[in-house]
Amino acid sequence: MNKKNIIWLAILLLLLTTGCSKQQAARPPQEVVVKAMQVLQQDTPITYEFVGEIVAKDEVQIKAQVSGNIARKLVKGGDTVYAGQPLFEIDRRNYAAAVADAQAQVAQAQASLSNIRRDVVRYQDLADQGGIADQVLDTAVAQAEQAQAQANAYLAKLAQAQNDLADTIIVSPVDGRIGVGELSSGMYAQAGSTVIATVSTVDPVQVRFSMSENEYLKFSRLGNTPDSWGQNLSLVLSDGTKYSLTGHLEQVDRGLSSQTGTLAMKAAFGNPQQLLVPGMFARIVAVGETRPGALLIPQRAVQEMLGKTFVTVVGANNEAVTKPVILGPKVDSLQIVEEGLTAQDVVVVEGFAKSQPGSPLKVTMIGLNDLTIPVAK
Known part of the structure; x- marks a missing residue:
């Protein structure tokens, strides 16, 4: 290709390129x-959210009232239990023997008291007739009083032995759910110190949360007291779903925490389906002012x-x-x-x-x- 043809080809390409550019420039941008x-x-209505933790309203540590080995477990960890329901049984043989011994002592003391009372009646008749000295009657009356006191002491000992025997059956003090860390059969329980199990109430539950000082001041300046905003609270669970029941504010601490500068509160929510479990996290939603x-x-x-x-x-x-x-x-x-x-x-x-x-x-x-x-x- 000679030089002249090359020049004409370059001019043609330039014209084509320029034409395409003009067509593109003329094309409107796409919607x-x-x-x-x-x-x-x-x-x-303006809502405010606070991160909270679900806790049991009541959490009761069950301790043995008498010492001994656990003979039987009547429930499993995690079971729902009811107030008065038997949970454990402590070996009761020694306590049953103590009841029998106390009953024998009571019977002996009452028999002795009965004899002395009959003597007092006879001495009273003789004294009225002048047959004995007054001192003999007084001695008999004193012996009767002493025998009565002895019988009362044995009766108290019997009542204590019966209570100890009854305490070998450990019952739940509240309705709730028993923990899984309870003692096993055969383990020794020390009276007053060994925690045998923990029972947590499940309905209602509480949601523990905190309000900052600035939030508290803002609520107060808007005229929103806990009695107003705390009566219709919503709960949003960790998966973003809204809990079906509303709750109400139940406890407000007496002052701000010196460590966190926040005011601790607890709101109560019904839990009939036992969906809410202690340890879960959720968000409390409170309605404040209307804008x-x-x-x-x-x-x-x-x-x-x-x-x-x-x-x-x-x-x-x-x-x-x-x-x-x-x-x-x-x-x-x-x-x-x-x-x-x-x-x-x-x-x-x-x-x-x-x-x-x-x-x-x-x-x-x-x-x-x-x-x-x-x-x-």
Whole structure:
């Protein structure tokens, strides 16, 4: 190929390239398909969440009242037990023998008392007739009083022996669930010190949580006393599900902890199905003040970058516009917007990751009910 042909070929390629560039430049940008939602404006109750731990309302350590080897276990660890239900039996042979011995002592003392009382009656008749000295009668009366005291002492000893025998059967003091770390048969239990088992009540349970000093002050300044906000509490479990029953505040500590600076509280929740187990973590949700005319957007419409928050709104001519916003508290799946939006704005909920500022948008409007099904951005 000669030099002239090469030049003409270069010119032709240049013309073709320029034509393609002009066609591409003339082609309008492709619309981005998005789903958007009108900013909500409504009076909104503000909720506050506190991380809590579920604990038993009552947790009773069962200790033996008498010493001895455990002869029988009548329940298994983890069983549901009821007040008065037998749980363990301590070897009762020595205690049964003590009862029999005390009964014999009582019988002997009562027989002796009966004889002395008959003597007193005879001496009284003789003394009335002048047949004996008064001193003899007085001695007999004193012996009768002494015998009565001895009989009373043996009766008390018998009652104690009977109580000890009864205490060899260890019963549950409350309705609840027994722990799995109880003693085994054959092990020795020392009266008053050996913990044989622990029983925890299961219905109701308590949720232990803490409120910071600033939160307490905020509630107080808004006029929200524990008697007001603590009567209709919700519980959100660790898997995000809402517990079916509401609870109420039951205990408030006398002051802030010197170590954590928080105020400890306990709320009570019914647990008829025994779903709530001590040691579980959950979130207490309390309703505080109501914010009139609050602006709300879906939480998943919020974008975060370098510590700042943004949303994409549908601007003039359906173009994407990025706006910085200042957010307030969360309300379920929505977010209160303090600054940056108006009630007339339409925020992009799905598809904003594919749009750039100024990009044309093909908008499908959705409502609040459409937010119940999570949609990938």
